Amino acid sequence: MRQQSPTNMRAGLFLRTCAVALAGTVALAACSKKEAAAPAPRPVVAVAVHADGEALQAASLPGEVQARYSTPLSFRVAGKIIERRVRLGDVVKSGEVVALLDPADAQKNATSTQAQLDAAQHNLVYAQQQLGRDKAQAKENLIAPAQLEQTTNAYAAALAQRDQAQQQAALAKNQLQYTTLVAGHAGFITAEQADTGQNVTAGQAVYNLAWSGDTDVLCDVPESALTAFAVGQNASVTLAALPGRKFNARVRELSPAADPQSRTWRARLTLIDAGPDVRLGMTADVTPALPLAAAAAAHGVFTLPVTALFHDSRQPAVWVVRAADNTLELRRVTVIRYNERTIVVSQGLKDGESVVLQGVHTVSAGEKVRAIAPLHPEDFAS
Template sequence: MRQQSSPSPHRGFSRQTCALALAGVLALAACSKKEAAAPAPRPVVALAVHADGHPLQAASLPGEVQARYSTPLSFRVAGKIIERRVRLGDTVKNGEVVALLDPADAQKNLASTQAQLDAAQHNLVYAQQQFERDKAQAKENLIAPAQFEQTTNAYSSALAQRDQAQQQAALAKNQLQYTTLVAGHAGVITAEQADTGQNVSAGQAVYNLAWSGDVDVLCDVPESALTAFAVGQNASVTLAALPGRKFSARVRELSPAADPQSRTWRARLTLIDAGSDVRLGMTADVTPAVPLATAAAQHGVFTLPVTALFHEGREPAVWVVRAADNTLELRRVTVTRYYERTFIVSAGLKDGESVVLQGVHTVSAGEKVRAIAPLHPEDFAS
């Protein structure tokens, strides 16, 4: 009978060694795979920006001709419009009737208060006669003092009631007059807000009246050009509808705060010697005495395409590629003006910094990127 041999200890040791070696190889392979799977920097379309003031090198800013004063015309009482006597674009004179309300209720109210006034006047006459008689009798001690006091009180009450009725009648008379709407100034009707047959409330606008006289030109001024539009500065104005003519203007008013959306300041310039051919609503080009290019040179402004604009909350921002480590940083900026394809940044950027121009809503802060130039640079030309 063959004796069964036991396994060799050297053979078991070699199996364990092979298993450990295999595990080591697999671990090294896994590590190498992880190292190979490390993401490469994400390519983003970005370019270095440089201060230029490009949109401010134009000689003028766009504007619009408007009346210096413009007010709504409204009835001081509620009622139904039964007649409108002017239309959009009509010229009206000071005191001219422009619309009428149905006066029936106001006429009845006036008649009622007038009747109350007549009754109060009659009672006053009777109380006064009684007072004069009792006064004479009291002087001769023919009546008791208490009776004279009652007569005096009755006369005072009748006098107060007459005065009250007079005020009520005067108020009713005014209410009737308020059913007629008159123009408080000479001017032009620029808007119609109510029609014949419509019930309107007190103070509801029926027309808008642009006053005759001084004419203003309104324009929106970016931050970098504020010095050129200080109050009192002179400017020249040209109108597209009147080619070849140039008008003088002076800055009358500059808004104390920027518009929260456009980040521009509204300037009002008084047009000097504006003729009758200057019509409201005409487009204008405003050229200040101080060149805009000179004003822009005092500020480092950047022209960026609108595709680069992002927002942090409600504040405008752009993505900047940090040169030190090629990571993205969201930078708040000050925007002074928006155009159709570009916007102007006056603060928040430094000359030469790289700004992301496309895909701003698909990146995140701290992301490592690789800046590449746009495929069609002309698409991002300002």
């Protein structure tokens, strides 16, 4: 057997040492990569949501009691207010005088136009008499035909001047009457917009008059509730000032377009059995006879705490924990009601899905999480 030299032995020992070290380094690197690739799921406060039928039945929209017709009262001529005969909250009758302007200028104008009318009437009488004399003389051939034509033209001009003066006198008389402000309908004075001694222009509002008669309730309807607020649909109305009473109403008018800011439609409902105790400006809760939305009736509604609400662009959304892989998904939802501590969702969720209730601004889509129950469940109770 051939004996190895000391030099060869040292070289082989060095190579074996390097191989062992390299294998250890590779093993450590593999372990490090394996540990970094599997971080622990992040804990989030989430609970499974279930359909809430009571929320659908109790859902209502806020509204306000208003008169069906409300118009400003204003003078049709300019002038200085010398007297106001009614005040805020007064009941007025149709044809009742509510304010007066200084009539001095209007009276002088009426007197002037009446004088012009008298003069025009006198000229017309003279022209008519002259025309009669000229016609009689023309039959006897005592005047030329041209003179008769001039007399006829003079009479026509006098007649036109008389008619013009009549119209001017009637206009001046009307303007004198316009210095008296009269209520065109019975109703209530809901606003005072000018004071005694103030100079006002024609058409400037002095009072606002809410007509007596039909009473409306105005409310803003979200898109999810449009089906229930179609024209002719019935609804029930409760008033905060009259607890324990419920009024019947019918949708009379629905705006054809949504408000560009609130994205809601203005609805007007007529109170069918409103009495004298129903006052203008009262706050109301409007509950349609049909469910708030067909989709809500089909899929149910969910009551969530307001802390779960997030936004996707400008649309309301919530974070849903997907059951398949425990990752987060931002889901757009339709909110049909905002309460003090909760929201009512009609579309976007399914029964049994887990929704994040807390820290919605600190998570991101696709993040792997671990759902945990809230520490104090009463804080998130609906």
